[in-house]
Amino acid sequence: MAQKSREQILYINNLRTLLITLILMLHIAITYGASGSWYYYEHTGDVLSIVLLTLFNSVVQAFVLGFFFMISGYFTPGSFTRKGAKTYLKDRFVRLGIPLVIYFFVINPLILYALYVRSRGYSVHFLDFFGSGPLWFVQTLLIFCCGYTLWKLFFPGQAHEVKQPPKSRELLGFVLMLSLANFSARIWWPIGESFSNLQFGFFPGYISLFIVGIIAYNNKWFDTFSDSVGMRWLKISVPAILLFPVIGIMGGALEDITPFIGGIHWQSLFYATWEAFVGTGLIAGIFVVFRTKYNAQTQFTKNLSDNAYTVFIIHAPVIVAVSYAMRNVHIFPLLKFALVSFLAVSLCFSLSHFVVRRIPYSGRVL
Numbered sequence: 051m052a053q054k055s056r057e058q059i060l061y062i063n064n065l066r067t068l069l070i071t072l073i074l075m076l077h078i079a080i081t082y083g084a085s086g087s088w089y090y091y092e093h094t095g096d097v098l099s100i101v102l103l104t105l106f107n108s109v110v111q112a113f114v115l116g117f118f119f120m121i122s123g124y125f126t127p128g129s130f131t132r133k134g135a136k137t138y139l140k141d142r143f144v145r146l147g148i149p150l151v152i153y154f155f156v157i158n159p160l161i162l163y164a165l166y167v168r169s170r171g172y173s174v175h176f177l178d179f180f181g182s183g184p185l186w187f188v189q190t191l192l193i194f195c196c197g198y199t200l201w202k203l204f205f206p207g208q209a210h211e212v213k214q215p216p217k218s219r220e221l222l223g224f225v226l227m228l229s230l231a232n233f234s235a236r237i238w239w240p241i242g243e244s245f246s247n248l249q250f251g252f253f254p255g256y257i258s259l260f261i262v263g264i265i266a267y268n269n270k271w272f273d274t275f276s277d278s279v280g281m282r283w284l285k286i287s288v289p290a291i292l293l294f295p296v297i298g299i300m301g302g303a304l305e306d307i308t309p310f311i312g313g314i315h316w317q318s319l320f321y322a323t324w325e326a327f328v329g330t331g332l333i334a335g336i337f338v339v340f341r342t343k344y345n346a347q348t349q350f351t352k353n354l355s356d357n358a359y360t361v362f363i364i365h366a367p368v369i370v371a372v373s374y375a376m377r378n379v380h381i382f383p384l385l386k387f388a389l390v391s392f393l394a395v396s397l398c399f400s401l402s403h404f405v406v407r408r409i410p411y412s413g414r415v416l
Contacts, residue, residue, distance in 0.1 A: 061345040062121060062272075063355035065336070069114050070358040074365050074398065075391050076110045077184065079103040081373050082387045085307060087242070089161055089183075089370050092377060092386075097304070099383035105295055112329035113336075115187065115252070116259040120333065122191055123263020124272060126198055135199050146192040148415050149363045153185045161367050165374065183366050186247040194260050213265065215275040221283060221334060225326045228255055232322035240312025251312060255329065277338050284335020287328045294324055353403055360402040360416045368401065369394045 080086040083093050084103035093100075130138045159179040166172040182189050216224070231254035239250040266272055301309065301317040309315035347355070372394040379386065407416055 060347050061340040063347065063358075064344045064351060065117070065121070065340050066358045067351065067354045068336075068340075069118055070362055071395055072110050072114050073184070073362065074369065074395050075387075076107050076114070077366070077369055078373065078387060078391050078394060079107050081369075081390070082383045089165060089366065090373050092373065092383075094383050096383050099387075101295055102384060103387065105291070108294055108325070109291055109328065109332075111252075112325045113332040116255045116329055117333050117336075118187070119191070119194070119256045120259040120263040120266070122194070123260040124267045125263075126195065126260075127264055127267045130198065130202060135203060139196070139199055142192060142195045145415055146188045146195070150182060150185050150188050150192070153363065154180055154182055157364075157367060158183050161370055165370060169374070182247045185363065186244075187362075189246070190248060190256065194257075198264070213269045215269070215271045216279075217276070218279055218282060221279070221330055224258075225323075225330050228258060228326040228330070229319075229323040231255075231258070232326060233319050236312035236318055236322065237314060240308075242311060255326070259333075272337075272341075275334075275338070277342060280334040280338030283331040284339070287331020287335065290324070290328050290331070294328075297324075354399060357399055357402040357407065360406050361398045363416075364401060364406060365394075365398045368398045372397065 076084075076086075077088055080088040080103075081090055081092055082103060083096065083099040084107040086107060129141075133141060158181045161183075162174055162179050166174050232251070235254055236251040241249065241251045243249065243251065266275075297317075297320055298304075298310070301320070303310055303317075309317035310321045312318055369390075373390055376386065376390055376393075379389075381389075406412060
């Protein structure tokens, strides 16, 4: 029975590899022209590169992180039930808390020292050395896991009503509610504003999809969600991606993106709606594609998925190092983005597999 269970979720392991790779590419895209916060920038001002890399990052942001939170939510109830509250929380603090602490006090300071102080001679305030960087995701997930534990402790005997998997009508309702929630949140917390590296303007999607994952586990939605519904949403969400540059240009994004990132502006409402629609469609569609076509692994793809979490933890210094090493290679930004993506992603997985995960006792955390 346990073996059957492992076989049934191989597609989720493959999904993790894809999603992690896209996150790495998102940060590399920021380096070469896309909007966003990152350690190292090499912007040339090329308009085509800015538009295409920003479009790429907007699509990735629309579904990848929410997808991760949904998958995390899906595995939360079973883990909590098997381990009990105390062991579950201890495990979460080991697996999530230890990498977060190491990144905060070791990796982030090393990146800033090597890049800004050592290489560029900048002066950095002592407190600015410390931060969660991209591990804000781990920080957020740890908060969500603590929240779930509190919920179960206060409402231990609450019965779960069996719900049928969502159809297109329910997905559309979810899109509308998420659009309004994102738009409302960004009135107070525009995209880019953060507290402890947490951008609350994106949190309605993160929270709701984590909860969707929990509901999906309790009702076996990962097994019963309709292929036809998923493929229908994939077919309409992919063309909808093209609305982003069209409306963006019409809304003045080439001159000023401020109305799109928050506040009471029609541009912000459009972006919130586009993000919710495209993100939901891509999650539904890509999930079905992987469940039906990629529920198997070779030794190579298994190695990739086994290393996905470690790659996420170590990717920032690797990406920064590769990008900085390539700074004197003067080629078209989009070509450089592709080249650095290939080199950095390959190096991250190689370092994880051959070095980091072979450190004694690393298996307890990674």
